[in-house]
Amino acid sequence: MAAQRKPSVILDVLCSLKLAIVCLSLLMVLVVACTLAQVSLGTNGAVSMFMRSFLVWWKPEGWRTSLPIFPGGALVGMVLAVNLIAAQIRRLAFTLNKAGLWLVHAGLILLVAAEFVSAALQVDSRMPIEEGQTRDFVEWTNNYELSITDPSDANVDDIYSIPDSLLRAGASIPLDGTPIAVRVHAWYRNAEMRRRNPNDPPAMATQGIGTEIDVREAPPVTSEDSRDNPTAVVEFLAGSKSYGTWLASAGLGAPQSFIHEGHTYQIALRPRREYLPYSLTLKKFSHDVYAGTDIPKNFSSLVHLVDKGRGEERDVLIFMNQPLRYAGRTFYQASFGKNDTLSILQVVKNPGWTLPYISCALVTLGLLIHFTLSLQRGQRSRQRLTQEAAKATT
Amino acid sequence: MNERRPLLLICAAMALSAAACERDTVTHVRVPKSADAPPAMPPMMMGGSGMPPGAMPPAGMPGGAMPAGQVAPTTDFPPLLWTLPSGWTAKMESGMRFATLKPAGAGKVEVSVVVLPGTAGGDLANVNRWRGQLGLAPIDETQLAALRKPMQTDAGPVALFDLVTEGKERSRMLAAILTTESGYTWFLKMTGGADEVAAKQAEYFRLLSSLHFGKPSAGEK
Numbered sequence: 212m213a214a215q216r217k218p219s220v221i222l223d224v225l226c227s228l229k230l231a232i233v234c235l236s237l238l239m240v241l242v243v244a245c246t247l248a249q250v251s252l253g254t255n256g257a258v259s260m261f262m263r264s265f266l267v268w269w270k271p272e273g274w275r276t277s278l279p280i281f282p283g284g285a286l287v288g289m290v291l292a293v294n295l296i297a298a299q300i301r302r303l304a305f306t307l308n309k310a311g312l313w314l315v316h317a318g319l320i321l322l323v324a325a326e327f328v329s330a331a332l333q334v335d336s337r338m339p340i341e342e343g344q345t346r347d348f349v350e351w352t353n354n355y356e357l358s359i360t361d362p363s364d365a366n367v368d369d370i371y372s373i374p375d376s377l378l379r380a381g382a383s384i385p386l387d388g389t390p391i392a393v394r395v396h397a398w399y400r401n402a403e404m405r406r407r408n409p410n411d412p413p414a415m416a417t418q419g420i421g422t423e424i425d426v427r428e429a430p431p432v433t434s435e436d437s438r439d440n441p442t443a444v445v446e447f448l449a450g451s452k453s454y455g456t457w458l459a460s461a462g463l464g465a466p467q468s469f470i471h472e473g474h475t476y477q478i479a480l481r482p483r484r485e486y487l488p489y490s491l492t493l494k495k496f497s498h499d500v501y502a503g504t505d506i507p508k509n510f511s512s513l514v515h516l517v518d519k520g521r522g523e524e525r526d527v528l529i530f531m532n533q534p535l536r537y538a539g540r541t542f543y544q545a546s547f548g549k550n551d552t553l554s555i556l557q558v559v560k561n562p563g564w565t566l567p568y569i570s571c572a573l574v575t576l577g578l579l580i581h582f583t584l585s586l587q588r589g590q591r592s593r594q595r596l597t598q599e600a601a602k603a604t605t
Numbered sequence: 606m607n608e609r610r611p612l613l614l615i616c617a618a619m620a621l622s623a624a625a626c627e628r629d630t631v632t633h634v635r636v637p638k639s640a641d642a643p644p645a646m647p648p649m650m651m652g653g654s655g656m657p658p659g660a661m662p663p664a665g666m667p668g669g670a671m672p673a674g675q676v677a678p679t680t681d682f683p684p685l686l687w688t689l690p691s692g693w694t695a696k697m698e699s700g701m702r703f704a705t706l707k708p709a710g711a712g713k714v715e716v717s718v719v720v721l722p723g724t725a726g727g728d729l730a731n732v733n734r735w736r737g738q739l740g741l742a743p744i745d746e747t748q749l750a751a752l753r754k755p756m757q758t759d760a761g762p763v764a765l766f767d768l769v770t771e772g773k774e775r776s777r778m779l780a781a782i783l784t785t786e787s788g789y790t791w792f793l794k795m796t797g798g799a800d801e802v803a804a805k806q807a808e809y810f811r812l813l814s815s816l817h818f819g820k821p822s823a824g825e826k
Contacts, residue, residue: 363713367635374629418737469738472774473798
């Protein structure tokens with residue numbers, strides 16, 4: 212008997228309205244905390260810590276480990292979604308009269324699910340492109356990679372990319388298809404660099420420009436206007452032979468290189484790239500202002516899209532609130548520079564971008580059906596009352 | 606049965622979440638050379654391959670292809686000219702490297718051309734940096750003197766260094782350093798597999814012997 216009651220207790224809790232209210236209250240607390248934390252953590256840091264995590268962690272001063280102190284937005288959202296689903300299945304009768312409410316609930320569940328899809332699958336990147344330049348790759352906004360490029364081939368470059376998530380001190384990473392392996396000696400999400408002074412301790416790098424540079428770890432930047440300077444100290448090995456320890460940093464300019472068995476390997480730490488099967492050429496960037504003022508009126512980029520795979524080639528004008536949507540990505544006009552010759556496009560890839568629209572349509576349709584059915588029921592009820600009243604008078 | 610349905614949905618939601626957690630891996634892509642342009646955003650500190658510590662790249666390095674048989678002059682330093690051996694191609698670079706010359710054939714041999722102001726750190730620092738790139742131990746001034754092979758060109762005296770690694774598949778670098786009276790130093794480095802470099806060595810020497818300053822002749826344009 213007890214074994215039979217147990218699932219129903221769990222289901223009672225999962226389906227309860229109280230749980231929904233608790234979840235909504237927790238979300239309100241999280242939203243406030245996340246907003247306040249943006250001052251010290253920046254937008255991305257705060258959203259990652261409070262909204263896109265299952266638990267909010269806190270590390271007391273002097274402690275080695277962090278403690279979970281609050282449920283994160285992901286956990287609360289998941290419980291809320293489960294609550295909605297469970298309550299709908301258990302309480303709502305599957306009848307025509309309740310069709311509107313079914314649609315409304317389905318729309319709300321889809322809205323919560325859409326946030327999970329965005330959190331898991333959305334990739335924010337950007338494409339800086341100068342007038343006359345052609346680009347066939349985007350750079351991720353907050354992720355970096357250690358790239359090792361073999362330019363030996365006459366027509367193509369072989370690029371091996373190690374994402375920053377794998378660059379952990381002590382890691383040994385083989386480059387499949389080459390005899391080269393990378394050993395990570397240090398990784399800094401943000402680092403300050405300066406020319407070494409004679410009194411500085413020995414440099415970690417034994418080769419390249421890094422031998423002349425003093426590197427110190429710095430706290431991650433929180434301002435939206437500045438970027439981290441991710442830096443790695445890595446050693447390149449071919450079997451038992453070492454090509455020395457090198458400093459790779461987004462703050463360094465041209466790639467450094469070493470040569471193994473006639474192949475040159477260029478090293479660079481750069482924003483993580485994703486190559487596209489099509490290219491954009493910036494034909495013209497326009498920065499319009501209101502006559503007689505410096506007040507911006509419009510920013511626009513005239514780009515030429517070439518997709519040989521699809522046989523597509525056309526000009527596209529991207530301007531404020533009028534992005535280019537192509538092959539699952541959306542290109543927004545985001546920024547500019549270099550005396551109005553450089554355009555920076557924000558590129559968003561979100562497989563679930565249509566879900567909020569579908570969700571809103573479902574909720575709207577559900578409410579229309581629900582109110583129409585309620586109106587009909589009301590009218591029928593009034594007619595019945597009128598007829599009964601007429602009968603009573605006659 | 607109906608009471609179990611929500612539990613199944615919870616399991617499905619958790620499985621979906623777990624599936625969404627994609628693990629990062631090392632990737633390999635092959636991209637056409639022209640498409641992989643250098644980043645448009647300026648770096649915070651300059652440095653790197655072919656560039657001695659403290660040196661800055663010269664201004665006025667145009668991009669794009671260059672006609673065979675010459676080097677495009679810039680306004681910052683006297684134009685260095687050369688005659689490409691038959692079948693070679695040349696391409697101007699937009700980064701640190703001034704130009705890249707490719708011998709005929711689809712081998713991996715190439716010649717990088719870099720120009721820097723001043724002595725660019727001196728011969729010893731540069732040779733030891735190149736030796737480091739090849740995985741060779743550094744040398745001192747005495748060993749450097751024994752390694753240096755002088756060569757006279759119309760552009761000025763050239764110091765030639767031949768660096769080769771040991772092992773089954775050896776790498777080789779033929780490096781020429783041309784110090785000019787104008788205060789700029791030119792580096793022309795041929796790198797590749799030892800056998801491939803040996804096959805193109807004679808053409809590389811012909812290229813070096815054709816170096817000169819002045820206006821391009823009719824034959825060079």
